[in-house]
Amino acid sequence: MNILAPLGAYSEVEMLAENGANEFYCGITPTEWIDRYSPGVWLNRRNPYAGFPSFQELKKAVEASHSYGIPVFVTLNAPYYIDDQYPLLLDLVKYCSREIGVDAFIISDIGLMTAVKEQIPDAKIHVSSLAASMNEGSIELYKEIGVDRIVLPRSVQLDEITALKKAAGEIEIEVFLLNDGCVYEESFCMTTHNRVSAFCSQIQWDYQYFSANGNKQIKDLEKDKLDAQINDYREYVWFVNDCGGKVANDGLPLGPCGLCALPKLKEAGVDSLKIVGREGAAYRKIASVQMVKAVIAKMELTKNQSKVIEACKEIRNQPQFCKSGLMCYYR
Template sequence: MNILAPLGAKEEVEMLAESGAEEFYCGITPMEWMEKYSPGVWINRRNPYAGFPSFKDLEEAVRRAEAYDIPLFLTLNAPYYTEAQYPMLIDLIKRCQEEVGIKAFIVSDPGLMAAMKSQVPKAPIHVSSLAAPMNTGSIELYKQMQVERIVLPRSVQLNEIPALKEAAGDIELEVFILNDGCVYEESFCMTTHSAGAFCSQAQWNYVPQHADGNKSLTAAELDTLNEQVDDYREFVWFVNDCNCQIAHDGLPLGPCGLCSLAKLDSMGVDSLKIVGREGAPYRKLASVQMVKAVMEQVRGKAAEEEVEKLARKIRNQPQYCESGLMCYYR
């Protein structure tokens, strides 16, 4: 399994490569796109300022990554694009493949995938998790489109992966391993966070009401409701990277799958995605170092129990691990 790290700037390449990154992914929002569609129309699943500002910077990042023999993948994973946007996207893909040196494109829109197969057939496609490749039927669809990798959504669990791997055959599988969750299923989300992540706000005010407007909630019903609301707010807190906090030892908090690395390896998973192109460099560095430390045990053929023990030790947050709410793979 390779460690896939996010890039937000060319200056991060050496730091992350030296710390254990084995693949990179990033975004770009060319000025031409912003001038035509405005910064509010995202070209990928992160705001325009989370990606590279120019082809020049992107090309330099590719050159630096190539010095470490590390491939760089480009995200074009907006939930969908209009047909009128395809020509500009195809031109971007051609330039990035032929001139910049991008090794693959992470895509969520099946229409764009079809356009790529028709007009840029040699451009490798990695199916984004936003394309909802979460069952064998969807895997078969993308298999027919001759993609090279499929990124499984966050909601896919360990007991589901073997069947998806069997259906994928020679197609690589990538899974989430650290940072950032989603309150719902991101694959079916047709919006962005440009107005704030309103879907994950849990500190709302409400007035309890009975389904029958002529009745009032009993004390027991009100207690049950309040308990459920508190549980939901706790869940949202974990999904939002524990309220975007940093642990006392400086490590980033938030959704994590480190305990499951040995299991994922035995299932034939090919790549481990660390989330956070827009994150601070230190967050990316600490994340790569955590994954690498556990992966060294996996590659050394340590038992699953030993891998899990080390992951919990590195995490050093027993109360969060025991809650189960910070786990990608529960």
């Protein structure tokens, strides 16, 4: 299983490669795109300033990555694009593939996938998690297009991963492993996160009680049940959003985690383990890579899954969070 790390700058290549990263993914938003559509229209599923600032910088990073034998994938995973945007996107794919040496493109828009296969057949396509590959029918669809890898959405669970990997055959399967959750199902979300965050991640809001007929007077027992449900939801949102955007006392990043599932993910035949956070700090990225590398090293020493899970919890050092189950990608 490869460790797929987020890359935000040329300066991050060496430290991530030396600490165990096997693959990189990144974004880039050309000035032509910003000039034509403004920074508010995102080229991929992150703020334009979370990616590489120029093709020159991207080329340096790709060359450095390739010196370590590490491939680089570029994200073009906005939920959809309009017809007017396709020529610029295809030019970008062609230039990044043939001039810069980008190894694959992470795409969610099925129209762009087919256009790339028709016009730039040598470019490799990784189906983004936003394309909602949640069942065998979707796997068959992307097989017909001729993709090279499918990134499964965060909500897909272990038994489903096993079935989908079997259906995928020779196509690689990538899953989420660390950091940054999504409150709902990102595959069906058509919004972007702005500077004050998305509405779905907000937990500080007021509410009132209404009965079915609009009368505010409801029973105290009903109020208590509603309050309990809302508090549970707020706790869940807090965990999904990296435990309030905090880090642990030992400096390790908090948030959605699939470390304990690594033995089962290996059994399922998963090819790549995704660490989320292109826009994150360099320390967050390196600490995440080190955690995954440590668990994989433990798996190489023992086939006892209980011991591996125990090691995961020791590395995490957050027993109360692990016990809650709310920080787990795979429950």
